[in-house]
Amino acid sequence: MKISIINQSKHALPAYATALSAGMDLRANLTESITLSPLGRALIPTGLFIALPVGFEAQVRPRSGLALKKGITVLNSPGTIDADYRGELCVILVNLSSEAFVVEDGERIAQLVIARHEQAEWEVVEMLDATERGAGGFGHTGR
Numbered sequence: 722m723k724i725s726i727i728n729q730s731k732h733a734l735p736a737y738a739t740a741l742s743a744g745m746d747l748r749a750n751l752t753e754s755i756t757l758s759p760l761g762r763a764l765i766p767t768g769l770f771i772a773l774p775v776g777f778e779a780q781v782r783p784r785s786g787l788a789l790k791k792g793i794t795v796l797n798s799p800g801t802i803d804a805d806y807r808g809e810l811c812v813i814l815v816n817l818s819s820e821a822f823v824v825e826d827g828e829r830i831a832q833l834v835i836a837r838h839e840q841a842e843w844e845v846v847e848m849l850d851a852t853e854r855g856a857g858g859f860g861h862t863g864r
Contacts, residue, residue: 722774722777722835724771724772724773724774724835725771725772726769726770726771726772727769727770727771728768728769729750729768729769729770729809730748730750730767730768730769731750731768731826731827732748732750732768732827734769735747735748735769735833743834744782744832744833744834745832745833745834746784746829746831746832746833747767747769747781747810747812747829747830747831747832747833748767748827748828748829748830749765749766749767749812749824749825749826749827749828749830750766750767750768750769750826750827751765751766751824751825751826752826753826754823754824754825754826755823755824756821756822756823756824757793757814757815757816757821757822757823757824758816758821759816759818759819759820759821760815760816760817761815761816762796762813762814762815762816763813763814763824764811764812764813765811765812765813765814765824765830766809766811767809767810767811767812768809769809769810770807770808770809770810771802771810772804772807773802773803773804773835774804775804776804776837776838776839777804777835777836777837777838778801778802778803778804778835778836778838779801779802779810779833779834779835779836780799780800780801780802780833780834780835780836781795781798781799781800781801781802781810781812781831781832781833782795782798782799782800782831782832782833782834783795783798783831783832784829784830784831784832787829787830791816791818791822792816792817792818792819792820792822793814793815793816793817793818793822793830794814794815794817795812795813795814795815795831796813796814796815797813799834800812800813810833812830812831814830814831
């Protein structure tokens, strides 16, 4: 699939790290570093602009290494980039650790996954079909 992209950053385009990778790393595009205090959050620019085909979205997801090692994650995970959005891709990072974290220019801050999606059309009914689970809620299957 080809996706139109404008790269106004100082960095290479996002790329798949391996042949079977689902996501591409997004890099911070900063003129100066940003310090995230504990529980602090910031909107981090990437310098990238994309035009997705109809029926696709781009999902912004946390990087597992940053989450595990530093407590840094994407606040609205997964963030959704719609096919009609033409602004700069930015990432809302949050620091869930007890120590300050400095985001540097060029740092890999999130992953971008391109995914197909459908739009639903509601059909109002009086009753839903029965299933084995029924109305069983959170944790209903036990441990």
